[in-house]
Amino acid sequence: MSKTLIVYGTRFGATEKSSEVIASVLREKFNHEVDVIKLSSQSGDIDYTDYDNVIIGSSLAMFSWTKRPKKFLKNDFGEKKIFVFISSAALTYxxxxxxxxxxxxxxxxxxxxxxxxxxxxxxxxxxxVLGGWIKNNKGGYDLNNWNEEDAINWAEEIGQNT
Incomplete structure (x- = not known):
């Protein structure tokens, strides 16, 4: 059984949702043991040594990543299989x-x-690059181009490569 760690940073929740979808596909379709960690809810370093695969996700807003995932990229992952995604409601996606x-x-x-x-x-x-959303201060969305099927398809690609 492959062990996979998903770490992410999110602003409006799209990166979190994508991380959950990816985890679900890897668990159900590829029998992975998956842990999902929202980096902003953790203090200190994340121990990734016991994992075979690491998936790093960040939202992209105003051309910037969230800080903790960007910093997490600098770790020495050795021989682990690494996958990286961003959620982008605008420009890129x-x-x-x-x-x-x-x-x-x-x-x-x-x-x-x-x-x-x-x-x-x-x-x-x-x-x-996966889609995302930008929420307005009235509880609605200014932009929402998130697509679950894209997250599922990429998760299947990950599963086939691990």
Whole structure:
């Protein structure tokens, strides 16, 4: 049985929801033992040594990652299989929805792949941009392009590569 750790940072909850969906697919379809940790609710370092796979997720808002996942990228993961995703309600994911793959690849490279490359000692097995949402102060959404099917599909890719 493969052991997988999912750590994430979220602003409006989309990254948390994606993490839960990914965990569910890995547990049910691939028989993984999965722990999910919201980094902002933890004090101190996270012990990832007993895991075979580590998935790191962050929301992207105003072109910025949440702090703790960005810092977590700097760990020395050794031989572990690493997967990294961001949740982006605007720019990056929206370009994909609009069918503008050139723009999508440009933004993905800038806000995901380059961030990962600068901070990680190992190359991740896979990186992904998932949709997100931005809530307004009235309890509704200013933008919501989160899609559960995208999280399921990426989780299946992870399961096949672990």
């Amino acid at each position: 929206q370009a994909k929805l609009d069918g503008n793959m050139e723009k999508y690849e440009k933004w993905k490279n800038r806000f995901l792949d380059n961030v990962v490359k600068k901070r990680m000692k190992v190359k991740p097995v896979s990186t992904m």
